[in-house]
Amino acid sequence: MDIPGTYVFDIPRARRGYGFNRMAYSLQDPANRAIYLEDELAYMRRFELSEAQVAAVQSRDWLTLIKEGANSYMLMKLGATIGVGHYHQGAQERGESYEEFLATRNVPGAT
């Protein structure tokens, strides 16, 4: 089934996203987070990201990363490292500003 605006994480998608996801997974180690923040591109080169994934990370283009196989929870781990909240990422995936997104919520203060 194809649900519009939805990227079901299955084996082909996990295969496509493997390099990015492996990199984001490594950021559970605080030492790796420090190395990442020192030189983002050099850190990414240690993993087998596609060029499209590298460019999307550099431009903070979360929807493209999802389309390139990123798993949402791995986006969260990267976001935790670089200080971008998951609701900010989600707002951008929806094509909205953070403020526009919060205005669609029942209790915008529960962030």
Place this chain on the structure above:
Amino acid sequence: MGKIVAGIGSSHVPGVGRAYDLGRQESPAWKPLFDGYVPVKKWLEEEIKADVAIVVYNDHGTAFFFDRVPTFALGTGDVYPIADEGWGPRPLPPVPGDSDLSAHIARSLVEDEFDITMCYDMPVDHGLLTPLPLLWSHDPEWNVKVIPFAVNVLLHPLPTALRCFKIGQAIRRAVESYPADTRVAIVGTGGLSHQLNGERFGFLAPDFDKEWLDRIVSDPEGLTKLSHDELMLRAGAEAVEVIMWLVMRGAMSPEVVELHRNYYAPLVTGMGLISMVDA
């Protein structure tokens, strides 16, 4: 003999853990969520007095990466560390296990033809940790032992809703064949409606959530007929994890009595809470 003494369904959301750690239980935005847990925690401590909680949850690419993904994984350790999901570990004590009961459950499940991955040394993430301090105390140590039971709801194909229900029934058989008089609560976590990817990020379905809370009590076998596609379409891609509540429900008797219920959907997740005992 071992006995299932309570069943609980609860969402697990990282933001709830953060609000808890920051002491926001009384803030207007969070009070409607935390207040729902207060009577359940009191009931668990004063009446249920469980020795062990089997917590059915999913790992979020924390202990397991996509290089190898177990469909069903049972914790068999004496202690489970608090994971660092990227923000640093939450300020909670490590979670004590019950390795003897885990070993019995593992044997019983496998003899019952439910094959599982056995995990002796495994950090636990917000899937397990979000509801735990809302249901049990941890100052300075946890007042319950925990057996993590992880279900793959990340990498499709996922186990079916019916398979989850059946493995819950097998967990009940395992607990009830345990020689010691151990009192076991079982917690199904996850959901309710939410979607965390794509242009449909933030999808909520309060009608589905209400129906789920009703039918998890009255019609669990009906819920086992829902396909993953149907769940994702009606409630959001990540809402498919509600199938983990069916593991809990399968471990309860066919008829149950609902004792507590709460629902709050402030942002991107319909957060449900329900408690039940065998009728």
